Amino acid sequence: MKDTMRAVVKNKPEPGVSITDVPVPEAKKDEVLIKVIKASICGTDIGIYDWGDWAKGHITPPIVIGHEVVGEILEINSDDPRDLKIGDLVSSETHIYCGQCYQCGVGNAHICENMKLFGISRDGAFAEYATLPIATTWKNDPTIPVDQMSVQEPLGNAVNVVTTANVPGKRVLIYGLGPTGLCAAAVAKAYGAHVVTGIDPSKFRQNLGKEMGCDETFDAVSKERLGSFDIVLEMSGNKQATEEAFEAARLCGTIIAFGIPKEKICIDWGKYMINKELTIKSIFGRMIWDTWHRTSDLLLSKKVDLGKIITHELKLEEFEKAMEIMKSGEAGKIILTP
Ligand SMILES: [Zn+2]
Ligand SMILES: [Zn+2]
Structure with a gap:
């Protein structure tokens, strides 16, 4: 495997991003390494790009941005990987919880007191590869269209x-x-x-x-x-x-x-x-994993067709163009492919 990869990086505390080469991340203990297949752009990403007040309070550059993702597991670094296997198609819950605090203890991990955010307070998915904590990795049903797998976060x-x-x-x-x-x-x-x-x-x-x-x-x-x-x-x-x-x-x-x-x-x-x-x-986010099960059921039963809101597919390199399209208001979801 190569050492570096293309990524969209919030490099400096100012508007804009750079599309640049960074080291391929390594899966730390209890993490998986994925090859990113698709990643979709969220309203939050526009705020990060423009360096709005919310972004200023949540991001310490440099960070690889992007949190709505589907990827294939390449490596698993854990003795207890749940049901995850190499080759699985997975997505990420954005709210990375600590598992120790009061809210985690009472079943509200989605609003953890020590929450980290994928693609915001740790490196994310607008890249060729990404690492995800096993605790917040969602295994997709492979019969859901791949394009729609990355859009489960907003659907959730x-x-x-x-x-x-x-x-x-x-x-x-x-x-x-x-x-x-x-x-x-x-x-x-x-x-x-x-x-x-x-x-x-x-x-x-x-x-x-x-x-x-x-x-x-x-x-x-x-x-x-x-x-x-x-x-x-x-x-x-x-x-x-x-x-x-x-x-x-x-x-x-x-x-x-x-x-x-x-x-x-x-x-x-x-x-x-x-x-x-x-x-x-x-409401702040999705219940882990209750909401993901319901979301998956809606897609599997075809009661919700996310294909209708996916209006554009662009290359990762075209991130700036994607920002322009998003801001025009003439877009639903934009999917990026590395
Ligand atoms: Zn999002
Ligand atoms: Zn917690």
Whole structure:
């Protein structure tokens, strides 16, 4: 095997990345080495590229970025590799947990107090090879299309959001039809929502929304329909949408908060939290491994077809071009191939 590999590296604490040669990583104890087959670009990667506030607080360059991945196991360095074997097609849970803290102990490893993040606080997958801790390596069912295996991470977020909301028979409103919002539309329909309404300013994304399962899509919620939705999924991180979510939910409705706004959100506590008897729950990532099993089931049963949101496939070298396409709003998921 060669010593160096091509990788997308956040080299300096400033906007941009370099596409450069770095040493091939070695699998440390209880890790696997994978050959990356496909990796998909996440909204987080744009924030890292632009060097936004979130990235500044979470990344210490140099780091190989990228966390949504499928790869083939080349090496296993462990006496206890679970059911993993050389040649398996695997993906990575991004939230790398410690297994020791209070939250890990009570079944909330996804929100571990000492969490590390794949492709953010340790080297990730926009490269020819990557190493993954065995504890956060997910073995894929080989009958799932390979392209879709790397997109399970955002689909998993959507699964966790939708299952938390209890959608059967309900009127569901989704703010934001980015990849996770689009996945949420598909999952909400698959899980029996009565009507799914998608809101996004981009016509391109509205059309994707209809293909993925939205019954209707709009630029904005009309005044007369505010207060008529049983469940509001805030997937946009847009300040105005996040504030409007409290108005859009009906009395005793549920809001699931997923999108991360750049600014602080101000809400009228008495008007919404008391008088409306709202239920509000935030979601940060996927339950390990509960959400992954559900995600896999949706793909295997073809109740969700992630192929519809994969709009572009580019070479790893074309990362800058991929950033331009993502920022244009005319993209669902972009897959990179090393
Ligand atoms: Zn992601
Ligand atoms: Zn922990």
